[in-house]
Amino acid sequence: MVTPTEVRVHAVVDEGLGNSSYLLDLGDGAALVVDPPRDLRAVHTRARAEGLRIRFVADTHLHADFLSGAVQLAHDEGATVLASAAGARRFPHRGLHDGDEVDLGGLRLTALATPGHTDEHVSFLVSDGAAPAGVFTGGSLIVGSAARPDLLGPNRTDDLARAQFASLRRLAALPAATAVWPTHGAGSFCSAPPGAQRTSTIGRELATNPLLRLDEEQGFVEALLGSLGSYPDYFRRLGEINRQGPAVLDTERAGTLTALPASAVRRLRAEGATLVDVRPVVEYAAAHIPGSLSDALRAQFATWLGWVASPDNDIVVVRNPDQDPADIVWPALDIGMERIVGELAGGLDAWTAAGYDIAATRVLRSEQLDPAGLRVLDVRQSSEYLAGHLPGAGHLELGSLTGRVGELVPAPTAVMCGHGERAATAASLLESAGHRDLAVVVGGAQDWADAGGRALVTGADAEPVTAGSPDPATEEAAR
Known part of the structure; x- marks a missing residue:
């Protein structure tokens, strides 16, 4: 993409993580990479396609949802790592404080302290001469929202949410034409809303981002915290690994299987x-x-x-x-x-x-499913379930199933999600816990409704969010 000031930035989107990393063309055959993951295949492919050599790599924060590729790029390419000095990283890097500038050879990078998603979060403002061209906002201002402030535990959540309020206002004060290049986007569990847009401008966010319309801090905090869903357990450990620096990998062998x-x-x-x-x-x-x-x-x-x-x-x-x-x-x-x-x-x-044992699991298409005939377990995220599910369907998020599988009394069960993949994962976990007579539903709740002209249960009229066990004692425990 090209910004209004002709600064060239190339987004590299990871659909699985729901994140974007960026290649900033420095104009002399070199590039700055922002928030690259450890899997650098797509980054290298794009750099080669653009004829760019990676000279700098910048991390906006200590990522919880992926391991950073910064250490690997420093090792493989000799790239200089730029990051917040407040992050106390344990590997060679140039630590930046609020307002510090880095000369990129014609372009200027300025570190802006924007805590909220994490304590040490910084955004990187790119300027071409005196004019701001764009800002890499990481997990601060994202398209249509702001990234979650609860990753450091419940004791820090309120403070970080209030810091996020101030950080978004700081970014919103930039010129309206300033491009916004966030890391987190649709598909990320860092609270990005759904939608196709991965980048924006300050002006567009001021006009459309509901959080920027909230001028009162308490209302902002309530709105931000009210939008949060669950997140993977590994989020709790990756930040510290990124602080220490992920191990450098042999890239020729790392992607192979013995x-x-x-x-x-x-x-x-x-x-x-x-x-x-x-x-x-x-x-x-x-x-x-x-x-x-x-x-x-x-x-x-x-x-x-x-x-x-x-x-x-x-x-x-x-x-x-x-x-x-x-x-x-x-x-x-x-x-x-x-x-x-x-x-x-x-x-x-x-x-x-070799003569070893095998197992099989029944498959049902969504239109074949009769929720009156067996237990239906919906393993989607709570927001998906509340948006529309089968009448009588029990609910247990896939991410919590390993810790709560004991709440389900074995019974004939059809497991469903949006398409079938998460349902199969859940069915395999149930099978490992001793459950039998399982079926994986291929297709989702909307497919079931469309096939028979039937109504889904939605919103405030949704069934209790329980495991749907037929055992009253287990149902009471799940509440």
């Missing part, structure tokens, strides 16, 4: 390893290794892997031959899942050829 014979995989399973089946839902359901975790390979694969699998367990992958190991390993490394020890050589065919 082939393991079926006998070794069987032994690892017995020793507590997590078998992660990344094949499409229908293939997993038709036949899979008992106790394996279904997490279909897609943009959101790594988020759910990190949410429901322990980072302390070895992981063995089960995949199809046409699924690229790099597309499995690199996203996992992005969120700090380091213990992928290999893959089942030969896939599921090798497992069955």
Whole structure:
């Protein structure tokens, strides 16, 4: 994209994380990269396409939703790392305080302290001469909202929300034509609203961002906190890893999987390893290794892997031959899942050829689902469930299922989400906990409604958010 002052910025969007990193063309064949993830494949591809060499890398904050690629770029490219001095990072970098400037060779980068999403958060204002061209706002001002202030725990949430109020007002005082380049966008669990727009301008945000219309601090705090949903458990540990600096990786080998014979995989399973089946839902359901975790390979694969699998367990992958190991390993490394020890050589065919046991899960299309005939468990986020669900459907977010599976008395259960992938993950967790007679629903609540001209339950009329257990004692415990 080109800003009004012809400063060239190239967005590199990670649909799975819901984030954008940016390449700022410095005009001399060099580039500044802002908020790159550890998986740098897309960043390098875009830099090569633009003929740019990465000379600087800047992090707006200590990211909780992914591991930063800054240390890797410093190692591989000799890039200078720019970050807030208040972050107390434990690796070589240039620590910036509020108002500090960096000469980028014609362009000027100014650090603006904008705490709220995190304590040490900074935004980076890019100026071409005297004119501000744009600002990298990270997790401060984002399109249509502001990033969540609750990642440092409940004792800090109110203070950070009030800091976010002040930071957004500071950014809103920039000239209306100033481009806004946020890191968090639609799909991020850092409270970005849905929508296709990833970038904006100060003027557009002043006109459309509901949080910028709130002039009173308390009203802002209530609106911001009222919009928050759940977030993955790994958010609680990645910030400190980013402070210490993620380990430098051998990029030639990091995206590969070691082939393991079926006998070794069987032994690892017995020793507590997590078998992660990344094949499409229908293939997993038709036949899979008992106790394996279904997490279909897609943009959101790594988020759910990190949410429901322990980072302390070895992981063995089960995949199809046409699924690229790099597309499995690199996203996992992005969120700090380091213990992928290999893959089942030969896939599921090798497992069955060895005579080992397999399991299957029934698949229902949404239009086949009769909620009066069996328990329906909806595992979408609360906001999705409240927006519309089947009558009588129980609710338990997929991210909380591992800790609450004991609330569900085993019973014939159809598990559903928006399409089927999260439902399959939930069904695999239930199977591992001893549940049988499970079905994965392919399709979502709206598909069910459209197929039969039926009404969904929505909003304030929604069913209680419980696990939908038929056992009254369990229902009471869930409340």
